Amino acid sequence: MNQIGNPTESIDFLREVFRKYYFENKYFPYLYSIEKREFGYRKFDSLVVRHLSFKNAGELVAELIRNVPLDVYYSNAYYGLPSNPINEKQWEGADLIFDIDIKDLNIPCFQDHSYYICNLCGFVNSDQKVCINCNKGKTLDISIPCKKCFIAIKKEAAKLLDFLCSDLGIKETFIEIFFSGNAGFHFHVNDPNIRNLDSNSRSNVTDYIIGNGFMCESIGVRKSRNGFMIKLPKGGIMTGWRKKIASNLGINQKSELKLKHIVETSGGYEGFRNEINKITKKFGVHIDGPVTNDIHRIFRLPGSINGKSGLIKTKCDDLESFNPTNDACMLSDSEVCINLKTSLKINLKNNNFRLDNTLEKVPSYVAVYLICKGLATINKNN
Amino acid sequence: MSIKLGSSELAKYPFLQEASTYIQETKFDFEEFDRPEMIHIINRAVEKLESELKGKIYSNLDEYEIEIMTFLVSLLLIKSIGVEEISRKCSLFEAMRVEKFLSTDLSNERSLQKKKLLVQKIFQELFKIDIDVDSTTIICKLSIADYLHRASKMNEQEWKLINRSVKDGYVYLDTDEAVRLIRNELSNLIYTRIKNMKVSEVPILIKSKADELKRKYSGRYVYRNQFKILEYPPCIKHAMEIINKGENLPHSARFMLATYLLAIGKTEEDVIEIFKNSPDYNEKITRYQVEHLAGKKGSHIKYSVPSCDKLRSEDLCFAIKECENLINPIQFGRRKFK
Ligand code: SF4
Ligand SMILES: [Zn+2]
Ligand SMILES: [Zn+2]
Numbered sequence: 001m002n003q004i005g006n007p008t009e010s011i012d013f014l015r016e017v018f019r020k021y022y023f024e025n026k027y028f029p030y031l032y033s034i035e036k037r038e039f040g041y042r043k044f045d046s047l048v049v050r051h052l053s054f055k056n057a058g059e060l061v062a063e064l065i066r067n068v069p070l071d072v073y074y075s076n077a078y079y080g081l082p083s084n085p086i087n088e089k090q091w092e093g094a095d096l097i098f099d100i101d102i103k104d105l106n107i108p109c110f111q112d113h114s115y116y117i118c119n120l121c122g123f124v125n126s127d128q129k130v131c132i133n134c135n136k137g138k139t140l141d142i143s144i145p146c147k148k149c150f151i152a153i154k155k156e157a158a159k160l161l162d163f164l165c166s167d168l169g170i171k172e173t174f175i176e177i178f179f180s181g182n183a184g185f186h187f188h189v190n191d192p193n194i195r196n197l198d199s200n201s202r203s204n205v206t207d208y209i210i211g212n213g214f215m216c217e218s219i220g221v222r223k224s225r226n227g228f229m230i231k232l233p234k235g236g237i238m239t240g241w242r243k244k245i246a247s248n249l250g251i252n253q254k255s256e257l258k259l260k261h262i263v264e265t266s267g268g269y270e271g272f273r274n275e276i277n278k279i280t281k282k283f284g285v286h287i288d289g290p291v292t293n294d295i296h297r298i299f300r301l302p303g304s305i306n307g308k309s310g311l312i313k314t315k316c317d318d319l320e321s322f323n324p325t326n327d328a329c330m331l332s333d334s335e336v337c338i339n340l341k342t343s344l345k346i347n348l349k350n351n352n353f354r355l356d357n358t359l360e361k362v363p364s365y366v367a368v369y370l371i372c373k374g375l376a377t378i379n380k381n382n
Numbered sequence: 383m384s385i386k387l388g389s390s391e392l393a394k395y396p397f398l399q400e401a402s403t404y405i406q407e408t409k410f411d412f413e414e415f416d417r418p419e420m421i422h423i424i425n426r427a428v429e430k431l432e433s434e435l436k437g438k439i440y441s442n443l444d445e446y447e448i449e450i451m452t453f454l455v456s457l458l459l460i461k462s463i464g465v466e467e468i469s470r471k472c473s474l475f476e477a478m479r480v481e482k483f484l485s486t487d488l489s490n491e492r493s494l495q496k497k498k499l500l501v502q503k504i505f506q507e508l509f510k511i512d513i514d515v516d517s518t519t520i521i522c523k524l525s526i527a528d529y530l531h532r533a534s535k536m537n538e539q540e541w542k543l544i545n546r547s548v549k550d551g552y553v554y555l556d557t558d559e560a561v562r563l564i565r566n567e568l569s570n571l572i573y574t575r576i577k578n579m580k581v582s583e584v585p586i587l588i589k590s591k592a593d594e595l596k597r598k599y600s601g602r603y604v605y606r607n608q609f610k611i612l613e614y615p616p617c618i619k620h621a622m623e624i625i626n627k628g629e630n631l632p633h634s635a636r637f638m639l640a641t642y643l644l645a646i647g648k649t650e651e652d653v654i655e656i657f658k659n660s661p662d663y664n665e666k667i668t669r670y671q672v673e674h675l676a677g678k679k680g681s682h683i684k685y686s687v688p689s690c691d692k693l694r695s696e697d698l699c700f701a702i703k704e705c706e707n708l709i710n711p712i713q714f715g716r717r718k719f720k
Contacts, residue, residue, distance in 0.1 A: 086703070168526060169551015193527050200613075201530035204543040211544070213627055218545040233547075234556040235521060240548030296703070 010371050011044050013378040015068045017331055017368055018305055022064040028057055030176060030302040030315055036078040036092065040298045041069035042307065050298065053082040070307035073298035078195070086296055093195035094295045096202065098209070099288040100156050101184035102149045114143045115342060117374045124341040124375060142373050144346055145183050154319050157185045160285045161319070163209050164189065167240060179324045181306025181313040186299065203293045211241070211284025216273050219245055221263055228269040230256050241280070248279050310368035326350050331365040337379035338367045344375065389446035391500070394483035396453035397572060398503060404450060415455065415585035423448065427455035428591055434475035435468065435599050439482060455588060460576050462584045462592035465600045469576050477569035481561050488557035509567050513560065522560040529553040532563050537614070539626035615714035616700040617693055618642050625659050634696045640675050641687045645712050650676055687712050
């Protein structure tokens with residue numbers, strides 16, 4: 001939530017809606033080994049509390065209803081003593097989690113639905129400069145992803161799924177895909193065989209998926225005194241990244257001559273390396289590496305409300321048919337009045353909303369979404 | 383069908399279970415080392431250690447019984463020398479010796495059965511790594527997790543997962559690579575054997591040889607043996623990765639990397655070797671610069687590693703949790719040996 005310029009009325013409104021949600025959704029079906037997880041949450045004043053632990057879902061829900069946080073997090077790690085300070089928690093392993101986000105995809109339409117909100121007065125500017133209302137604040141960009149954005153991110157998610165299943169050989173039963181509730185997907189991998197990978201090993205995996213650090217030598221092109229030489233690796237070039245690159249170049253284990261020719265036409269070793277970099281960029285997935293490599297991080301809890309949007313972090317069983325703005329929108333329909341800071345169009349729960357006036361009557365889920373985004377406030381006369 | 387390793391094979395791998403069984407079965411007693419006919423074995427062990435301490439693999443190979451005895455005496459010698467760095471170094475070279483034999487055995491062995499047996503003995507029995515030899519390609523395959531637990535500790539770019547043959551959750555390695563992968567563990571295994579050895583009384587002959595070796599070699603290790611860098615700090619790792627990718631490093635980063643590597647005891651040659659990957663590498667210039675930093679050229683001042691503060695201001699810092707409270711990257715991951 002962008003709490004700047006959000007009067008207490010708006011916050012009270014959100015808290016009531018959130019409380020009701022947690023009261024009515026007491027179960028977190030995708031949360032297992034609760035007693036081994038560290039929990040944390042962000043309060044409405046932005047303060048983050050960490051190192052909490054709960055014996056069961058009941059205790060957790062009680063806490064959520066009592067304190068009504070803006071965001072709820074839990075650790076990917078399993079700990080012997082989850083509420084201890086970080087070095088004394090007794091780390092016992094951690095799920096492998098991947099994070100992909102629309103903003104990292106450089107989609108052309110992204111600018112079209114970005115809003116620039118002043119970090120001091122909350123005014124919505126049309127440009128990413130100093131605020132024209134107060135002349136002091138800087139603008140933060142807030143985006144309302146569109147259909148095209150979601151199509152693109154789902155495509156990226158499918159690519160990631162393919163890497164996990166085909167290359168890394170992870171069984172689909174160990175992979176849970178969640179819509180983050182805002183603009184991305186989280187992949188939770190709970191394969192017991194990889195739970196104990198350390199951070200270095202994980203960074204090997206992320207580099208693999210991103211396509212970082214492929215050496216020309218791995219496909220048989222080596223630097224030599226007079227430029228380069230070809231020596232195909234003994235292990236062959238028909239698996240893993242070697243294969244992705246080989247098929248892109250149209251070569252196989254017997255194509256030494258063809259490969260030599262390709263290197264020559266791309267301008268020798270250096271030129272060839274640039275070619276390789278282009279290919280790895282194209283086939284790699286835009287995951288957020290450091291997130292995956294961190295084995296002590298806390299992540300948004302599946303089934304909890306995303307405070308940036310009011311949408312739920314939702315399990316996604318089929319990427320193709322999943323509709324984020326509908327399937328993750330679970331808050332109440334009852335109507336409320338809001339003050340809008342800008343005119344805009346959005347689609348939620350399969351309804352199109354065209355909001356041109358400064359005062360509008362909308363369903364609660366729309367109000368929550370826009371207040372969380374910092375684009376509206378609740379009307380005092382509700 | 384039961385296939386067994388013959389004694390000529392076992393001679394190369396004296397740390398296997400079979401060797402201890404042999405010692406037990408022959409009811410061998412430590413006191414026997416004081417018998418004159420043992421002098422040959424003791425001298426051989428000394429020769430082996432001296433070669434290892436000089437940085438050479440001892441490749442001379444004798445019969446099974448002699449190898450086992452030599453191995454045993456070597457361990458006793460190292461134990462009674464009692465210098466950490468000597469134990470480490472000899473364990474490493476012992477591992478590399480095994481690596482050499484194993485690589486040759488695996489690539490020369492015609493029988494797939496026997497090859498599998500050998501791989502199984504070493505990889506599975508000793509290190510619990512599930513490894514299999516593919517029947518058609520004679521390539522080893524192991525799970526990605528098993529691979530990563532080991533390979534992620536190696537700094538060379540070629541060991542990164544992306545540069546490997548990967549398919550359906552397995553990494554495929556040729557035999558040399560598979561053997562290289564366990565070098566560290568092998569070396570640790572031998573090291574632990576030495577550490578855990580309980581010897582109430584070392585035979586006199588061995589004791590006096592050990593004292594001799596200690597006098598001769600321990601001087602070289604007095605300073606270096608206090609610390610061991612378990613892992614490079616993130617700033618250094620990052621710079622290494624860039625170099626390994628063959629990309630250009632800014633001057634400030636080169637300075638940091640070179641001073642760091644020299645400070646942890648790498649030789650100038652090692653450092654020059656690492657810089658070879660730079661696109662603008664020039665042996666003469668690099669050599670001059672590295673020698674300069676080491677205090678051998680020009681000002682004759684040995685340059686120290688820039689502080690974390692300085693590196694932060696140069697955008698070279700990639701601090702992680704373990705960096706907390708560090709003043710200089712050199713402190714990263716240092717554990718004092720007890
Ligand atoms: S804190 Fe120091 S050691 Fe850690 S990354 Fe930064 S500069 Fe390197
Ligand atoms: Zn402003
Ligand atoms: Zn869009």
